[in-house]
Amino acid sequence: MTEAGTGNYLDSLMRGQAPLQAASASPLWLKQLRARAVERVASLTLPNTRDEDWRFTDLLPLTQLSWRPVQGAALISPQELERCALPEAAARLVFVDGRYAPQHSFNHAGLTVENLPAGMTAQGAIVEAELARHAEFEHDAFAALNTAFLQDAALIIAPRNAVLEAPVQVLFVSTQQETASYPRCLVIAQEGSELTLVEEFVALHQGAGFSSAVTEMALADNARVRHVRVQNDSTAAFHIASCAVSLAKASRYQAVSVALGARLSRYNLSVLLAEAGAECSIDGLALIGGRQLADSHTLIDHAKPHGISRQLHKCIVDGAAHAVFNGKIMVRPGAQRTDSSQSSRNLLLSGKARVDTKPQLEIFADDVKCAHGATVGQLDADEVFYLRSRGLSDAAARKLLTYAFGAEVIERIAIASLRARLERAVQAQTGEAS
Amino acid sequence: MIYQDSRTLLAVRDLRATVNGIEILKGIELTVKSGEVHAIMGPNGSGKSTFAKVLAGHPAYVVTGGEVAFDGGPLLELQPEERSRRGIFLGFQYPIEIPGVANSQFLRLAYNTLQVQRGKDELDPLEFDDFVREKMKLLEMNPDFLDRSVNEGFSGGEKKRNEILQMSLLDPKLAILDETDSGLDIDALRVVATGVNHLATRDNAIILVTHYQRLLNYITPDFVHVMDSGRIVKTGGKELALELEARGYEWVGAETSASAAANAGAAR
Ligand SMILES: Nc1ncnc2c1ncn2[C@@H]1O[C@H](COP(=O)(O)OP(=O)(O)O)[C@@H](O)[C@H]1O
Ligand SMILES: [Mg+2]
Numbered sequence: 236m237t238e239a240g241t242g243n244y245l246d247s248l249m250r251g252q253a254p255l256q257a258a259s260a261s262p263l264w265l266k267q268l269r270a271r272a273v274e275r276v277a278s279l280t281l282p283n284t285r286d287e288d289w290r291f292t293d294l295l296p297l298t299q300l301s302w303r304p305v306q307g308a309a310l311i312s313p314q315e316l317e318r319c320a321l322p323e324a325a326a327r328l329v330f331v332d333g334r335y336a337p338q339h340s341f342n343h344a345g346l347t348v349e350n351l352p353a354g355m356t357a358q359g360a361i362v363e364a365e366l367a368r369h370a371e372f373e374h375d376a377f378a379a380l381n382t383a384f385l386q387d388a389a390l391i392i393a394p395r396n397a398v399l400e401a402p403v404q405v406l407f408v409s410t411q412q413e414t415a416s417y418p419r420c421l422v423i424a425q426e427g428s429e430l431t432l433v434e435e436f437v438a439l440h441q442g443a444g445f446s447s448a449v450t451e452m453a454l455a456d457n458a459r460v461r462h463v464r465v466q467n468d469s470t471a472a473f474h475i476a477s478c479a480v481s482l483a484k485a486s487r488y489q490a491v492s493v494a495l496g497a498r499l500s501r502y503n504l505s506v507l508l509a510e511a512g513a514e515c516s517i518d519g520l521a522l523i524g525g526r527q528l529a530d531s532h533t534l535i536d537h538a539k540p541h542g543i544s545r546q547l548h549k550c551i552v553d554g555a556a557h558a559v560f561n562g563k564i565m566v567r568p569g570a571q572r573t574d575s576s577q578s579s580r581n582l583l584l585s586g587k588a589r590v591d592t593k594p595q596l597e598i599f600a601d602d603v604k605c606a607h608g609a610t611v612g613q614l615d616a617d618e619v620f621y622l623r624s625r626g627l628s629d630a631a632a633r634k635l636l637t638y639a640f641g642a643e644v645i646e647r648i649a650i651a652s653l654r655a656r657l658e659r660a661v662q663a664q665t666g667e668a669s
Numbered sequence: 670m671i672y673q674d675s676r677t678l679l680a681v682r683d684l685r686a687t688v689n690g691i692e693i694l695k696g697i698e699l700t701v702k703s704g705e706v707h708a709i710m711g712p713n714g715s716g717k718s719t720f721a722k723v724l725a726g727h728p729a730y731v732v733t734g735g736e737v738a739f740d741g742g743p744l745l746e747l748q749p750e751e752r753s754r755r756g757i758f759l760g761f762q763y764p765i766e767i768p769g770v771a772n773s774q775f776l777r778l779a780y781n782t783l784q785v786q787r788g789k790d791e792l793d794p795l796e797f798d799d800f801v802r803e804k805m806k807l808l809e810m811n812p813d814f815l816d817r818s819v820n821e822g823f824s825g826g827e828k829k830r831n832e833i834l835q836m837s838l839l840d841p842k843l844a845i846l847d848e849t850d851s852g853l854d855i856d857a858l859r860v861v862a863t864g865v866n867h868l869a870t871r872d873n874a875i876i877l878v879t880h881y882q883r884l885l886n887y888i889t890p891d892f893v894h895v896m897d898s899g900r901i902v903k904t905g906g907k908e909l910a911l912e913l914e915a916r917g918y919e920w921v922g923a924e925t926s927a928s929a930a931a932n933a934g935a936a937r
Contacts, residue, residue: 616728618765620749620765621761622767623748623749624725624758624761625782625835627750627779627782628782635770635775636767636770639768640769642769
């Protein structure tokens with residue numbers, strides 16, 4: 236396909252979506268924002284494998300598919316909701332095929348957990364100050380596309396010093412095959428506030444689909460956000476997402492991202508340590524098999540002194556699947572006393588499985604501590620033998636060891652029901668392998 | 670202990686094995702009967718651990734000749750897990766660390782696998798916890814070791830105790846303990862030896878692999894074998910261990926090269 240052809244694909248995506256309903260209800264600034272994004276979509280092209288950032292992730296299969304408009308009501312059955320809902324959640328927002336489902340959602344006193352139009356009535360100025368300010372769409376076709384369709388979103392605002400231990404769950408559910416959706420989420424944690432966000436992308440079907448998601452988070456001074464992201468899309472789906480996080484003074488961001496589903500997934504996570512003393516730990520786990528591809532690109536941008544960043548990224552790759560990890564650490568001039576460590580650990584379960592991992596350090600300050608390392612390996616033969624010598628079958632031994640490999644990341648999730656669900660997912664996936 | 674009515678648990682005939690194409694075991698002969706304690710001694714590199722691992726079915730070692738019968742059936746064609754389930758236990762010289770797998774989970778999985786095999790009920794986590802804590806008391810092991818990853822960060826002595834704990838859970842017919850005494854201080858040695866003595870019955874058998882006689886002060890062997898260059902070159906009673914301690918191994922080699930190796934190699 237020619238470049239012009241992939242460029243046209245963006246146009247076809249723009250045309251494919253039903254016209255924005257009640258768009259006139261949006262405030263002027265939001266309409267202008269969308270108009271700018273529409274312009275950007277028109278002048279950008281879909282990335283291809285000649286772009287350094289997309290070297291290993293070929294979007295050609297995506298361009299051969301088209302998507303139909305979503306139909307019917309934004310609803311799922313109580314049983315379906317039960318399967319994905321977190322019992323621990325203090326508040327929940329559900330979007331079905333990209334549309335807000337108020338009957339499945341509930342707020343929490345003291346916080347704003349609403350969809351964008353509802354939340355903007357009281358918080359318009361705050362939203363305007365943050366929305367689309369973190370996820371840049373000038374050069375990013377997918378973020379531009381998402382912003383061009385930006386009408387609704389999950390909106391979470393923790394006011395000054397509000398502390399909520401229990402998680403807020405944002406659930407994006409796909410129920411209709413061959414449709415496209417543009418999930419959006421904005422989190423604003425004001426000074427000294429604390430919250431936990433669980434963002435989940437699930438499909439209730441096995442068919443194809445396309446989603447282009449954008450999440451933005453702004454953490455004010457001393458705020459703390461724990462963010463768990465679970466991508467469990469259909470294994471025929473294309474899932475492209477980015478998350479942009481901005482950290483003010485002494486704020487802390489802790490993320491665990493798990494990629495299980497999608498035929499092709501791409502997650503761009505960028506964390507800007509915008510002020511002094513900010514901290515982040517971003518961990519990731521990709522567990523894929525068959526012909527899946529999971530690509531994770533992260534950027535930790537130390538812009539100011541005394542920042543701390545920690546990163547553990549793990550991939551478990553079975554079948555003929557392909558995992559990609561690109562972890563860039565930027566230490567800008569003046570970001571002295573930065574303390575950063577990154578580790579990429581990869582487990583290949585089959586001879587055809589593949590991983591491409593690349594740490595990328597760009598350090599422009601001299602008084603910094605930056606450690607990084609990457610390993611790619613198979614299950615350790617001596618560990619397997621040790622377990623078998625105690626009576627475990629070869630399959631049981633491999634399953635246990637694979638599980639243990641992934642558990643290091645899963646155990647960093649503080650929500651028991653979610654941990655248990657992910658543990659079962661790992662067991663099921665590795666069970667298929669044997 | 671040697672009993673008149675004992676049965677043969679292990680019969681090794683002319684066992685040969687290679688690793689990476691190099692022949693390490695060069696015709697081992699050994700018979701072990703129920704109730705007996707055997708010690709296999711010999712210099713470093715003589716093939717003791719290789720012999721132990723071959724019996725346990727380590728896939729890195731290729732058997733190139735000979736036969737092994739265990740408990741009346743052929744052993745060498747069995748998978749490692751099958752050997753374990755039939756009652757072979759290898760206490761590793763270097764127990765493997767398994768990060769991310771809780772020791773309690775591992776021990777319970779191993780125990781329950783065996784219970785199923787024996788047609789008995791599995792224990793749930795709570796029942797197993799009570800059960801394993803009792804076993805740990807005997808070995809003077811801190812219950813905290815249940816919550817840690819298998820062998821990870823355990824000291825040498827802790828690892829060895831964990832091996833004996835596994836032995837006590839799996840109740841094997843034949844335990845092969847490879848250098849269980851190395852890395853143990855005198856107190857730990859006494860505890861481990863007490864544990865092993867406690868597990869020895871007239872129905873099972875124990876092979877102690879060691880190159881010091883120290884352990885044999887606590888666990889009395891019925892037979893002492895000397896291994897050299899992949900063969901058992903001399904067999905005697907417990908007094909042989911003392912002689913080896915006093916004189917070293919060189920004289921055994923000299924003596925056996927003088928006589929026919931086959932004669933000396935045949936255990937009994
Ligand atoms: N995996 C292996 N690869 C190559 N050589 C090995 C391997 N395992 C053992 N050997 C060799 O086999 C010989 C016997 O080793 P081992 O059985 O460990 O002796 P011991 O336990 O009596 O000290 C040594 O020369 C050792 O180097
Ligand atoms: Mg040895």
